[in-house]
Amino acid sequence: MGGKDEATILIHGGRVPAYNAAFANSVMARALDFCDGMVPGIHFGASCVPTALAAAELAGGCSGKELLTAIAVGCEVFGQTESDRDGL
Numbered sequence: 001m002g003g004k005d006e007a008t009i010l011i012h013g014g015r016v017p018a019y020n021a022a023f024a025n026s027v028m029a030r031a032l033d034f035c036d037g038m039v040p041g042i043h044f045g046a047s048c049v050p051t052a053l054a055a056a057e058l059a060g061g062c063s064g065k066e067l068l069t070a071i072a073v074g075c076e077v078f079g080q081t082e083s084d085r086d087g088l
Helices: 018-031 045-058 064-085
Strands: none
Touching: 018 045, 045 064
16 A cells, blocks of 8 residues: 555554554444444444554554543544434
8 A cells, every 4th residue: 555654454463554543443343233322323443443453553553541541532423413413
């Protein structure tokens, strides 16, 4: 894919720019149906988790607590944005 070796593509193991790793890992998670759900039907886990992992690698690492906090905040923002969009 080219670019800086910033983050890992899961399973494959190749290192690519962080935004490419987040995208590739999100696509794989969605394809393998690693999706959670929330009314009104959004599936944020397949996007939030790979993005948080890529961001952690880009930052040079983080603690488990920081990673879980980033995932929780990302899911909360995703959920709030979706609920605001639908007028819930």
